[in-house]
Amino acid sequence: MASIVDRRKQTRVAPGEKARLTLTFTLEGQSYEFVIEDLSKSGLRAASQVAADKSQLDALKASQVAKLVDVTGEIHDIRLVVIEVQELTYADKKTRIRALLDDEKSRAMVWRIIYAIVNPVVPGEKKKPADVTLAATLRVPEKGVYTEDARLKRLEFIENIVGQSLPTLRNSQLVAQRLSGNIENHVGGVEIPVGLAGPLLFNGGTAQGYIYAPFATSEGALVASASRGAQLLSESGGVATRTISQRMNRVPMFAMNSLDAAIFFGDWLKEHMDELQQVVTKVSKHARIIDIDVTLTGRFVHASFIYATGDAAGQNMTTAATWHACQWALNQIQHFPHIAVENFFIEAGMSSDKKVNFKSFLDGRGIRVIAEAFIEEEKLRSIMKVSSDDLVRYFTSGLAAMAQAGAIGANVNVANTIAAIFVATGQDIACVHESSLATLHIEKTEGGVYATMHLPALIVGTVGGGSGLPQQSDYLKLMGCSGPNKASRLAEIIAGYCLALDLSTASALVNGAFVKAHERLGRNRPVTYLKESDLNQEFFETAMRAWSGTPDLKIKDVVRLPDLEISDSIVGELTARGHTKLIGIFPFQLKQGRQDLDVVVKSKPIDAEVILLANKMAGMCGKELGSLYESHKYKNEARNCHIKELAIYNEKDPRFTRYVPRIHATVRDESREIFVIIMENLRNAHTHMTSTQPEFWNQEKISAVVEGMAHSHGYWFERLAQSKDHSWLGHIHNTQSMLEQVDLFKAQLNHAVQEFPEIMRPEVVECFSGLINSIGEWWGSLEKQPRTLVHNDCNPRNMALREGPDGFTVCFYDWELATLHHPTRDLAEFLVYTTTPTTDPQLIESFIEQHRQELEKVTGRTFEAEQWRRTFDHSVYHFVLSRLFLYLMAHTFRSYDFMPGLVENCHYFIANRGHQKKPVAA
DSSP: OOOOOOOSOOOOOOOEEEEEEEOEEETTTEEEEEEEEEEESSSEEEESSSSSOOOHHHHHHHHEEEEOTTTOOOEEEEEEEEEEEEEEEEETTTEEEEEEEEEHHHHHHHHHHHHHHHHHSSSOOOOOOEEEOOGGSOOOOTTOOOOHHHHHHHHHHHHHHSOOOOGGGTTOSSSGGTTTTTTTOOOOOOOOOEEEEEEEEOSSSSSSSEEEEEEEEEOOOHHHHHHHHHHHHHHHTEEEEEEEEEEEEEEEEEEESHHHHHHHHHHHHHHHHHHHHHHHHHOOSOOOOEEEEEETTTTEEEEEEEOOTTSSSOOOHHHHHHHHHHHHHHHHGGGTTHHHHHHEEOOOOOOTTOOOHHHHHOOOEEEEEEEEEOOOOOOOHHHHHHHHHHHHHHHHHHHHHHHTOOOOOOOOSSSHHHHHHHHHHHGGGGGHHTTTOEEEEEEEEEEEEEEEEEEEEEOOOOOSSGGGGHHHHHHHHHTTSSSSHHHHHHHHHHHHHHHHHHHHHHHHHHTTTTHHTTTOOSSSSOOOOOOOOOOSHHHHHHHHHHHOOOTOOOOOEEEEEOOOSOOHHHHHHHHHHHHOOOOEEEEEEEESSEEEEEEEEEEEEEEEHHHHHHHHHHHHHOOOHHHHHHHHTTSTTTTTHHHHHHHHHHHHHHHHHHTTTTTEEEEEEGGGGGEEEEEEEOTTTEEEEOOOSGGOOOOOHHHHHHHHHHHHHHHHHHHHHHHHOOGGGGOOOOOOHHHTTTTHHHHHHHHHHHHHHSSSOOHHHHHHHHHHHHHHHHHHHHHTOOOOOOOOOOOOOOOOEEEEEEEEEEEEEEOOTOOOEEEEEHHHHHHHHHHOOTSSSSHHHHHHHHHHHHHHHHHHHOOOHHHHHHHHHHHHHHHIIIIIIIHHHHTTTTTTTHHHHHHHHHHHHHHTTSSSSOOOOO
């Protein structure tokens, strides 16, 4: 009798119509068919279209034998116990049964049926292969032909096969005629981004001086990390590198007739190296046999032919040379009748070519090279933000972990350096595997650490193979490694950069920057992000109809325009990097019939993404700075940045809209994290995109901006007074929140001093330190002054000038950091960007006064002149702490050409303008 089991815990299938299974019972000579509704390996449920009377129901309960017909029509006898019979009164089903399978054979057969339904191919079922000959129409055309015409024919051939055009493959810088020996069936090339790492100071045997290295990679932060390591090594006196040896091997196998014959033949090979070398010389002028090492496995001889290969990597060269040498040896051994070679293979696996193996690790293969450096404690702390104790402790503890994992060697990530330089310089990519065998060693010394990198099997060449391809050859030239007698130099450069990257990555793991660099937003729901394909006719029509209240608005066509060559906001620019959602500014032309409309779509990141970006940057700047920023990350004007700009652009009063772009629609979809603004394209004949260069800004242009700024501030004085709900603005600074961030400001200042000593001169540092230490005094005074909505990112990157018959009118955009502040906050930022220390101080004073008077005129309020000037000074102070320090963090990862001048002018505004009182440094 079958036992009852819980079928809920078993694999169950509902066959359905496509996999119809039937079950037939024979009762009193009459057959009753049931269709199986679901089954598992222990039981099933089935229904019949025939109603059964009471005697038949009783017979069903007693029945234990039935015939099951599977999807192929095969009939199986199964034993089962019907444990329930139901009379049904709906649809076409009259009777339903539940039954348990009663023996092992039945359960096994049913499980096989279940498996076949879920997995159509059943193990053990072998089908006779069809007798197919490859059709001529499927063969790649122009085999062995190296011409541009042949390449294009192959490309057309594969386009026809896949059924779509492959336009990016049409143009190729590669000359087809020069690729013989490099590629077969050539159709095109792949462009991989190449970044310039370094410089790294070398004190090597063949590599000397400052050398840059090309890294071909699509992995963000790799080049930056290698460059940071290069800076550490260079400022510590450089990296010493030496090529220890070079060898390439090929290990053929000879199957002999006995062990004695194997021993004899192995000894004979070693005694005839000179003759074998003579044969090799006829094949290759570069390959030179330096040893023959014999390994016996019974009667099998593995003869390791070890070569020096000059400036070639040598795998192909040594294969050909060894083949000819072995043919000579096989011919010569015929003079010994008692020796019989039953079989010969040019390679049987002991060469370990392109495989990680202990033999290459111990004996070496390719070039064996070592790099070393002594690193000062001060440099380690200032550049890598770690102490020698922490770094060495991390390294030594990691050795045990790598040993337990079965690693060969011990390194952090040398494969990144080797792969990046291999791709750029045309090395054999498959050799990255064995070339990444490496041992990093770090030990504590007096005043710092000693670090060394040992690469025993670096397979590189500067002649032959891919090194002769045009771009690859240029990247070799970039390092001074193109042509003969340069292989050792290339090996030393790679070893130096391997050490640089490993030290940088290890330091990032110690100080937490690695985690910050790879941190992601945690979401507990899937999000269907906005894609560029979503920006279609329907998208624009729906959004613009709702905005304008014009239900019959029509868009006939949408044309994507080339990307604008403008400076996005720093926030948007950095946040968009590497993101999977559509973030940034995208220009389109909307065809409306009589007139085309040029617009840009601004798709915004959410505030958490912006804040996380800054948090990651801080973490990558150092453990202490990262920790402090983490604790204060929400005291940030970026809170609600994704909704505040949309809210601001919803204002349609002409007193405000005169000074912002024309808005065609805003789109907000929380479920998809879509926060989009459709606005006018400011790139037209009547608009000047403003420059961060002070030379652009004459008195007329500055005055136009100051006037528009005052009118915008005046509008918001009234508007905010009408609405007390400012929650959409996010965090608003006060004295308490500023005082809580003193340690963070100090850490940011220290980082800037370490990273940019050329612009953070002692007098600048003293001045900025004074701001931090007097926050309570000047911010307390600022907080008492009237506030309005300020742009809070009011620099030339975020404004344009419209030119009309009456002069210029300013247009402010990128309002995502807007907040409540004194009106002079925008004026302060604007003037430190657009003036210089040589600007007439009286001219600056006139702009401050113009702003005050214009605001009085707009608002009908009175603002006392001297207090206005003091508050302007305090706004400069706040700009330095809240914005300049953040920009200096970003400057670590992305160079901003305006930064030196901006720092200098901020210092001038604080320390050298005669009327204000200089903050007192601690």
